[in-house]
Amino acid sequence: MELDSLYQEVILxxxxxxxxxGLSEQKDIQVHHNNPSCGDEVTLNLLMSxxxxxxxxxxxxxCSISMASASVMSELLIGxxxxxxxxxxxxxVELMQSKGQSVGDENLLEDGVAxxxxxxxxxxxxxxxxxxxxxxxxxAQVMA
Amino acid sequence: MSxxxxxxxxxxxxxxxxxxxxxxxxxxxxxxxSQKPESVIAAESNFYRTINSAVHxxxxxxxxxxxxxYESARENLANFIGAKTDEVIFTKSATxxxxxxxxxxxxxxxxFNVSAGDEIVVSEMEHHANxxxxxxLAKRSGAKLRWFxxxxxxxxxxxxxxxxINKKTKVVAITHQSNVFGTIVPxxxxxxxxxxxxxxxxxxxxxxxxxxxxxxxxxxxxxxAFSGHKALGPxxxxxxxxxxxLLEKLEPALFGGSMVDSVxxxxxxxxxxxxxxxxxxxxxxQAVGLSAAIDYLNMVGMEKIAGHEADxxxxxxxGISKISGVDVIGPLDMKDRGGVVSFTVDGVHPHDVGxxxxxxxxxxxxxxxxxxxxxxxxxxxxxxxxxxxxYNDSSDITALxxxxxxxxxxxxxxx
Ligand SMILES: Cc1ncc(COP(=O)(O)O)c(C=O)c1O
Numbered sequence: 293m294e295l296d297s298l299y300q301e302v303i304l305x306x307x308x309x310x311x312x313x314g315l316s317e318q319k320d321i322q323v324h325h326n327n328p329s330c331g332d333e334v335t336l337n338l339l340m341s342x343x344x345x346x347x348x349x350x351x352x353x354x355c356s357i358s359m360a361s362a363s364v365m366s367e368l369l370i371g372x373x374x375x376x377x378x379x380x381x382x383x384x385v386e387l388m389q390s391k392g393q394s395v396g397d398e399n400l401l402e403d404g405v406a407x408x409x410x411x412x413x414x415x416x417x418x419x420x421x422x423x424x425x426x427x428x429x430x431x432a433q434v435m436a
Numbered sequence: 437m438s439x440x441x442x443x444x445x446x447x448x449x450x451x452x453x454x455x456x457x458x459x460x461x462x463x464x465x466x467x468x469x470s471q472k473p474e475s476v477i478a479a480e481s482n483f484y485r486t487i488n489s490a491v492h493x494x495x496x497x498x499x500x501x502x503x504x505x506y507e508s509a510r511e512n513l514a515n516f517i518g519a520k521t522d523e524v525i526f527t528k529s530a531t532x533x534x535x536x537x538x539x540x541x542x543x544x545x546x547x548f549n550v551s552a553g554d555e556i557v558v559s560e561m562e563h564h565a566n567x568x569x570x571x572x573l574a575k576r577s578g579a580k581l582r583w584f585x586x587x588x589x590x591x592x593x594x595x596x597x598x599x600x601i602n603k604k605t606k607v608v609a610i611t612h613q614s615n616v617f618g619t620i621v622p623x624x625x626x627x628x629x630x631x632x633x634x635x636x637x638x639x640x641x642x643x644x645x646x647x648x649x650x651x652x653x654x655x656x657x658x659x660x661a662f663s664g665h666k667a668l669g670p671x672x673x674x675x676x677x678x679x680x681x682l683l684e685k686l687e688p689a690l691f692g693g694s695m696v697d698s699v700x701x702x703x704x705x706x707x708x709x710x711x712x713x714x715x716x717x718x719x720x721x722q723a724v725g726l727s728a729a730i731d732y733l734n735m736v737g738m739e740k741i742a743g744h745e746a747d748x749x750x751x752x753x754x755g756i757s758k759i760s761g762v763d764v765i766g767p768l769d770m771k772d773r774g775g776v777v778s779f780t781v782d783g784v785h786p787h788d789v790g791x792x793x794x795x796x797x798x799x800x801x802x803x804x805x806x807x808x809x810x811x812x813x814x815x816x817x818x819x820x821x822x823x824x825x826x827y828n829d830s831s832d833i834t835a836l837x838x839x840x841x842x843x844x845x846x847x848x849x850x851x
Contacts, residue, residue, distance in 0.1 A: 294456065295795045299788075299846070330787055331804045331811065331818050353817050355787035356847075419787065 297409030298416065299356065306360035306403070311367045313359075316349040320434045325426040327418050332358045334423050338430040343373045345431070350423060357407075357416050362423025364403045369427060374435055380404075381424055388417045439744040444736060445827045447473040459797025462832045467615050467643060467776050467823035468801050469665045472725075473732050480670050480725035490717045492694055506720050509727035510710070513675060516730045517641075517660065518651035523683065525676040525713040526723050530642045531565040533661035533676035534609075536713065537638060538569035539689035541607060542577050547685035548636070552578030554606040557635075559584040559592050559621070560813055561614045564806040566640040566661075570609055579606070586813065590617030590766035597629050605635040612644035616805045616819065617766030618749070618776030620644070627656045636682065642666055645675075646733070647774055647825070648742035658682055668733060668825075669726035672719045683709035690715040741826045745775030748824050748833055752777050755837040761850035762840055765819050775824035778805075781840065783849035786818040792846055793820075796839045798832075 315322075319337035326333040332354030339347040348366040352359060365384075369377045384404050387396040392412035396405035410420045445451055448471045453461045463471060483505065489498035491506045507521075514521040527533045541550050550556060556570050556579050574581040582600055585593045592610075601608060608630040613620045623639070630637045636658035644650055645660075646667035652660055659682070664673040678686070688695060688706060692715035697705040706712040733741065750770055756762050761782035767773050781789050790802035803818040804811045811818060822836060844850050 295792060295846070298791065304847070329803070331808070332787075355785035357787075413791070416787075416791070 294412075298413055300406040300409065302364075302403050302406035303356060303360040306363040307356040310359055310363040312349050312370070313351060313363065314349060315351050316347055318347065319349075321430050323426050323430045323433070325422055325429065327354075327358070327422055330355070330419070332419060332422055334358070334362055334426050336362075336423065336426040336430055338427065338434060340374070340431070340434050343375070345369050345372050345374065345377050348427065350426070352423070354422065355416075355419055357410060358419040358422045361407060361420045362426075364407070365423045365427060368402055368404060374431060377427070377431065381428055384424055385421065387411060388420055438747055439740050441736065441740065441744050441826050442829055444473075445829070447475070447732075448827050449474060449477070451827060455797045456795055457797075462796075462798045462828075462835055464822040464824065464828065464832060464836060465799045465801050466646075466666070466825040466828075467805075467821060469671070470646060470668050470825050471827065472668055472670070472729070475732055476668055476670065476725050476728045479728035480721045483721035483724045488721070491720050492711075493717075502720060505724050505727075506718070509723045512727045512730050514677075516650075516734070517645065517675075517677060518653050519677050520680060522708070522710055523677055523680055525678070525710045526718050527661075527674040527676050527713075528672055528719060529665075529674040530640065530661045530663040531674070533674050534565055534638070534640065535569045536676060536689040537659050537661070537678070538573045540686040540713075541636075542573045543687040543689075546687045548682060550577050550579045550606045553604065554579040555582055555602070555604040556580070557582050557584070557601055557605055557608045557610075557630075559610055560586045561590070561592070561616060561619075561807060561810050562609070562611055563615050563640065563642065564808070565642075566609055566611060566638075567809070570607070580604075584610075586810065589768070590614065590619050591772075592619075592621050592626075594622060594625055597625065601626075601629040601633060601635065603633050605630065605633050607638060608635055609638040609640070611640040611642075612650070613647075613774045613776070614766070615643050615776065615823075616778050616807050616810060616821065618643075618774045618778075618823075619767055620772040620774055622772070623655055623657070631656070643774065643776065647738075647745060649738040652677055664722065664726035664729065667726070667729055669729035670722040673722035673726050676713065678709070680709065683713070688712050688715065692716045736826055742774075744826060745824045745828075746770060748828055748830065749773065749775050749777060751830060751833045752822060752836065755833060756840070759837070759840060759844075761844065765814065765816065776821060777823070778819035778821045779840075780816065780819055781843055781847075781849070784843055784847045786820045788847065789820045789840075789843050792843045793836070793839050796835065796842070798836055798839055800836075 334352035487501040639657040786802035
């Protein structure tokens with residue numbers, strides 16, 4: 293079923309047991325992003341240590357795609373340098389814009405490639421990007 | 437009583453489409469917009485093919501014919517809602533109608549207006565289109581916005597109506613039927629209270645006029661708005677109806693060609709309603725298309741449509757009550773309720789519910805339904821909403837119920 297390309301097992305797993313969900317005490321910045329067309333919301337705390345992404349924690353309400361994506365994003369980016377994190381983020385955004393034509397670079401995106409199928413469902417791309425855009429916003433502000 | 441409207445489905449070309457593989461389209465998103473019968477599509481395109489020209493301008497034959505078609509559309513719409521022809525104003529949509537009336541009422545030059553110290557009453561279950569224009573009017577004028585609360589089962593709580601509607605109240609703007617719950621509001625009680633203190637009642641009939649007979653005189657409201665596209669008509673055309681005595685007192689909100697009596701370099705005076713409120717070349721082909729939609733609704737019969745939708749609603753409510761972990765948001769009984777059913781599936785976000793249903797060719801609405809404050813109040817992220825029109829049938833409900841079971845299996849929730 294076409295649906296299985298959207299709801300990969302990995303996504304459903306992250307949705308059921310999200311990683312780094314629950315806002316941490318320590319942070320350099322907190323950002324809040326929402327998707328007004330469907331009401332999904334993410335609040336994200338970011339703590340940098342120099343160039344390194346020390347900690348990402350988040351909380352939110354939303355669909356399986358948006359919540360799982362925030363979970364995968366935090367898993368993937370914690371411990372990376374700012375530069376690497378942005379490189380991964382750009383690769384994820386590109387995957388989302390691929391209209392189902394790309395499978396994604398597994399070396400770079402790891403569990404993130406599970407979202408490749410989302411790119412075939414235009415209405416869901418914003419869901420998948422919600423947490424990532426919150427990170428982009430937060431990190432840009434801290435690094436500015 | 438069971439109503440059989442099955443012979444009409446063939447009139448709607450889009451319903452012959454196959455979607456997501458080989459599934460017939462099951463369109464249950466009529467609260468958002470309705471599908472169009474062939475006669476409406478033909479009426480709109482025939483306008484362009486045969487009589488297209490700017491109405492009320494020009495001395496040529498086409499202008500004459502177009503004006504005639506446009507004005508008879510107005511007459512048809514007026515009959516549809518029990519109004520006088522000159523009280524019917526064509527707008528672009530219900531949203532525009534509601535904004536226009538809020539602007540006109542906020543103009544200090546209007547002989548009936550809202551100003552500092554006055555109060556405007558809405559309800560917690562308004563669509564954003566019947567909330568934000570009033571918030572903005574309150575902000576501009578210094579008036580106070582107040583609202584009816586909602587009971588747990590999605591009805592308007594009128595227990596404090598005597599204090600809520602008081603001598604400061606100038607406007608009560610209320611939905612006729614909730615686009616989230618399907619509840620029909622107790623209008624008589626509200627219009628009586630409003631009129632007793634000299635306030636006007638603005639009715640958002642977006643979810644009512646397309647589905648059951650609406651008569652502005654019987655309802656005893658003062659203004660009414662709805663969109664053509666939810667009533668089998670084209671997009672880009674809506675209705676604003678107002679009582680003559682009130683329309684005469686109001687300043688227009690939009691200015692330009694066709695709405696004037698005379699103009700000098702220093703100023704202008706206005707034509708009489710409805711022209712006063714129709715600045716610029718109007719959406720003529722769309723008005724003519726909407727008139728064809730009204731003909732279609734009249735041909736089927738509003739009583740029959742309402743009866744048919746009630747049958748479907750009951751079937752869906754009964755069906756959902758037998759599925760564990762699936763809850764109807766809104767009234768569970770059929771009293772004062774139209775063909776809109778919102779529900780939630782435990783453990784599955786509405787967006788995901790909608791996605792699975794879509795895989796079976798079932799189109800529903802998911803999310804906050806442009807009623808964000810209401811969702812907050814109910815502590816919900818959103819709902820999944822099925823809403824009907826005359827071309828839906830009992831097999832659509834059966835398919836929906838089966839697909840809801842599949843949602844639970846897919847997301848491994850409940851048993
Ligand atoms: C109750 C209600 N009011 C107002 C509107 C706004 O209608 P439109 O977007 O056609 O202007 C809608 C449409 O969703 C509605 O359901």
